Amino acid sequence: xxxxxxxxxxxxxxxxxxxxxxxxxxxxxxxxxxxxxxxxxxxxxxxxxxxxxxxxxxxxxxxxxxxxxxxxxxxxx
Numbered sequence: 001x002x003x004x005x006x007x008x009x010x011x012x013x014x015x016x017x018x019x020x021x022x023x024x025x026x027x028x029x030x031x032x033x034x035x036x037x038x039x040x041x042x043x044x045x046x047x048x049x050x051x052x053x054x055x056x057x058x059x060x061x062x063x064x065x066x067x068x069x070x071x072x073x074x075x076x077x
Contacts, residue, residue, distance in 0.1 A: 001031040016051040029076040052076035
């Protein structure tokens with residue numbers, strides 16, 4: 001799932017439950033999400049955790065110091 005260019009507020013628990021129903025047992029749901037704040041990244045991770053028992057993420061940064069997040073990919077199962 002690639003959230004961009006859709007507005008992230010369209011994605012909620014009900015939507016993720018529907019996505020999960022389409023996964024085969026043992027499958028992974030991956031989602032790309034654009035955010036310029038750690039708060040936004042954490043908020044979406046917590047939202048995904050309401051539906052998926054295991055949520056991992058890889059964050060990409062705009063700077064070498066890794067202080068300016070720009071994008072994250074969540075892996076859920």
